[in-house]
Amino acid sequence: MSSTPFECSAETNQYDLSCQIVHNDYRYSEASAAWTLICAMVIFFMRAGFMMIELSFSSEVPERRNIVFLKYLDVSASAVGFWLFGFQISNINGLSNSSIFLNSVVVIEDQVTCNRVIPYISWFFKFGFASNTATLMGGLLVRCKYKLRVLSAFLNALIIAGIVHPIIARIVWGADRGDFLSPYRFCRTEEDVAKNVTIGDGYFDRIYLLDFAGGGAVHIVGGMASLGLTLIVSTQLWWDKRVEEKENKHKLQKQQKQQKQLQQQPQQEDEDPNEDQEPKNLKERLCKPTYFIRYMYPKNGGDDNIEQAASGVFILWFGWFAFNCGTTESLEGPLRDYPVYSNIAGRIAVNMITSAAGGGITATLIATTVQTLTKGKAINCNEIANGILTSLVAITSNCPYVDSITAFYIGVIAVLLYHLGVYIEYLANIFDTGRVIPVHAFGGTWSLLAGGLFVLHNSEYEYIRETYEGVCFCNLELPQLNYIERLGAQVIGVILISSFTLVMMSVFYITFFCIRLDLILKLGNTKVGNAICDRLAFGKGGFLLICQKEDIPFNADYDGGGNGSQLDLQDLKGASTTET
Numbered sequence: 001m002s003s004t005p006f007e008c009s010a011e012t013n014q015y016d017l018s019c020q021i022v023h024n025d026y027r028y029s030e031a032s033a034a035w036t037l038i039c040a041m042v043i044f045f046m047r048a049g050f051m052m053i054e055l056s057f058s059s060e061v062p063e064r065r066n067i068v069f070l071k072y073l074d075v076s077a078s079a080v081g082f083w084l085f086g087f088q089i090s091n092i093n094g095l096s097n098s099s100i101f102l103n104s105v106v107v108i109e110d111q112v113t114c115n116r117v118i119p120y121i122s123w124f125f126k127f128g129f130a131s132n133t134a135t136l137m138g139g140l141l142v143r144c145k146y147k148l149r150v151l152s153a154f155l156n157a158l159i160i161a162g163i164v165h166p167i168i169a170r171i172v173w174g175a176d177r178g179d180f181l182s183p184y185r186f187c188r189t190e191e192d193v194a195k196n197v198t199i200g201d202g203y204f205d206r207i208y209l210l211d212f213a214g215g216g217a218v219h220i221v222g223g224m225a226s227l228g229l230t231l232i233v234s235t236q237l238w239w240d241k242r243v244e245e246k247e248n249k250h251k252l253q254k255q256q257k258q259q260k261q262l263q264q265q266p267q268q269e270d271e272d273p274n275e276d277q278e279p280k281n282l283k284e285r286l287c288k289p290t291y292f293i294r295y296m297y298p299k300n301g302g303d304d305n306i307e308q309a310a311s312g313v314f315i316l317w318f319g320w321f322a323f324n325c326g327t328t329e330s331l332e333g334p335l336r337d338y339p340v341y342s343n344i345a346g347r348i349a350v351n352m353i354t355s356a357a358g359g360g361i362t363a364t365l366i367a368t369t370v371q372t373l374t375k376g377k378a379i380n381c382n383e384i385a386n387g388i389l390t391s392l393v394a395i396t397s398n399c400p401y402v403d404s405i406t407a408f409y410i411g412v413i414a415v416l417l418y419h420l421g422v423y424i425e426y427l428a429n430i431f432d433t434g435r436v437i438p439v440h441a442f443g444g445t446w447s448l449l450a451g452g453l454f455v456l457h458n459s460e461y462e463y464i465r466e467t468y469e470g471v472c473f474c475n476l477e478l479p480q481l482n483y484i485e486r487l488g489a490q491v492i493g494v495i496l497i498s499s500f501t502l503v504m505m506s507v508f509y510i511t512f513f514c515i516r517l518d519l520i521l522k523l524g525n526t527k528v529g530n531a532i533c534d535r536l537a538f539g540k541g542g543f544l545l546i547c548q549k550e551d552i553p554f555n556a557d558y559d560g561g562g563n564g565s566q567l568d569l570q571d572l573k574g575a576s577t578t579e580t
Contacts, residue, residue: 032330036125039326043128046319047071047135052312056305056382057142057433062548066147070138073150074157078131081162086130087123090166090174125329126169129214130161132323136222137229139434146233146545152512156505160225164504168217168497172209181209181493183464186476206479207489210455210464213327215397215447216497223441224501226432232509233545234431292426296419297370301378313385317356320392324348324399348399351407352392358411359391360384366419386435387415393443398451401464406454410446417442445494452490512544 054067134157141147148156170176175184186208211217325345363384371379391411402410421438424430430437455464464478481489541547 029330033121035331036121036326036329039322040121040125040128042319042322043125043132043326046128046132046316046323047075049312049315049319050135050138052308052315053385054139054142054312054434056307056309056312057139059305063142067138067142070148070153071135073153074135074138075131077154077157078134078161079127081158081160082123082127082130082166084162086162086166087126088166089163090126090169125326127161128323129169129218130165133165133214133218133222134160136219136440137226137436140226140230140432140436141233142433144233144237144431144433146236146541146547148229149541149543149546152544155508155512156225156229159508160221160505164225164501165217165221168221168500171496172211172217172493180204181207181489181496183208183210183476183478186478203485203488207481207485207492208478209448209489209493210401210451210486211397211448211493212400213324213396215393215444216493219393219396219440219444219447220494220497221501223437223439223444224498225505226436227441228502228506228509230431230437231506232513234429236541236545237431238429292423293370293374295426296383296422297367297374297376297380299374299376299378301376302380302382304382306381309382309385313388316389317392320352320396321349324352324396328400344400350404351399351402352395354404355391355395355407355411355414356388358408359394359415360388360411362412362415363387366415386439387418390414390418390439390443393440394447394450396444397447398455401451401455410450410454413450414443414446417446441498445498448490448494449487452487455486509544513542515543 051067051071055064058064058067137156137160171179171181173179173184174182175187176182177185179185209216325348328345328348331345363386364379366387367379367381367384370376391414394410394414395407398410399407418435418438421442422435425432425437432438
């Protein structure tokens with residue numbers, strides 16, 4: 001059964017055929033196939049970097065065991081989701097089929113031998129993107145007393161890698177004319193030229209999103225999914241604290257009634273009873289910014305395992321080269337003459353280094369300045385690491401298009417936006433131990449916006465055209481957009497990706513959070529139902545979360561703290577009395 005959109009024939013025009021099989025294995029030469037496979041394997045290894053960073057946040061054995069377990073679960077669930085329907089939903093190879101399994105996916109036929117070719121290489125490379133989108137959420141709930149249940153964690157990775165990311169990937173990278181933000185939809189075949197098929201004059205007919213390696217399709221998706229989850233967790237933590245305060249108040253009133261004689265004794269007045277208390281509401285937090293500085297840059301430099309964190313950062317940094325440079329999927333253009341196409345991967349690598357350098361220098365200046373002004377004992381190296389990671393996220397979408405000086409500025413601005421993201425989390429009291437949202441959501445948003453702000457000149461437009469033509473080996477007639485049109489396209493991409501991901505994942509999280517099996521099973525008041533509820537710890541977390549109060553140490557004073565920056569109020573009190 002042939003499912004190709006053309007008839008196999010040795011006389012079939014090769015140039016025309018290439019435009020119909022964008023992102024498919026037929027276009028790979030031996031060197032390009034090896035390059036793409038090696039990069040895909042390195043991308044797969046990036047999850048070891050995520051795991052090392054997450055392990056550095058806690059020394060407790062149950063917590064570390066949960067981190068490793070979730071990494072095994074993430075890769076398994078994302079593989080199943082992308083194998084079942086993710087690759088077909090994304091449809092980035094420009095072909096279509098009703099079947100959902102890879103072994104029944106639409107295949108192409110060699111023009112000379114008419115051998116059928118299944119796109120294994122393309123599947124494996126794109127799977128790395130989908131899988132990393134799901135696994136980057138792992139640092140969100142470290143040190144939190146609430147964890148995702150096993151089934152919820154499995155479905156979370158499966159939905160992100162199998163549905164949400166592929167839908168965004170199709171919009172951003174698809175080859176069909178209906179994928180309205182994809183540059184690949186402007187590929188023109190000889191048939192299009194013969195029929196004089198032209199681009200529409202409407203704004204949405206002309207725009208396309210510059211997201212070369214997934215700053216939006218990977219990092220914004222993962223960051224916004226994390227936001228949807230942490231809003232539910234943070235709300236539950238806030239409710240728990242409120243209930244606990246009411247219980248404590250009730251206990252205190254009861255004790256006061258029983259010990260009336262103690263109320264008659266004069267109480268010792270403190271100098272300032274609220275001096276070292278954590279601000280309770282948004283107004284108090286805005287009026288006391290010094291607490292944010294100590295929250296983010298503790299005097300002792302943080303209590304994380306910096307060796308593990310540094311190892312994880314360098315593993316991710318190394319893998320990022322494969323992530324961005326490997327997106328070229330080729331070092332040559334076998335169907336067209338691209339004498340300088342091999343330089344694009346090198347250009348991407350240089351821009352990544354300069355962007356990370358700008359972010360690292362900026363983060364170091366901020367950390368050392370804070371240490372000097374607050375008389376801290378050590379520099380918080382983890383915030384420098386997060387600055388580097390955010391700058392790498394920020395260069396992901398626009399890495400082939402900008403020059404190295406612009407890449408440096410992009411990294412600098414990314415670190416400033418990262419601190420803004422952490423400050424917003426602090427004000428809103430959002431739980432995010434691994435700074436997932438500031439690094440990936442804020443960094444990914446800036447990555448897309450920077451493509452609209454800094455891609456200005458005709459020379460950069462040529463880089464864009466050459467890059468996308470080299471990737472798909474076809475003649476792309478990309479419309480030349482002015483500054484406002486280019487920036488508008490990037491803004492539309494940010495809004496579309498963010499809102500779609502947040503809504504999709506919030507529906508899943510809220511649905512599972514509201515499933516109260518404990519109430520359902522206890523309606524009959526049977527021993528079996530009660531035993532199931534007690535054994536599986538069903539309760540206020542619904543079917544989404546499980547509470548592990550006794551196993552996981554949790555600092556209730558800082559629900560939003562993380563990354564080794566949780567402020568110890570006892571240390572703060574001691575510091576306030578010993579400082580001069």
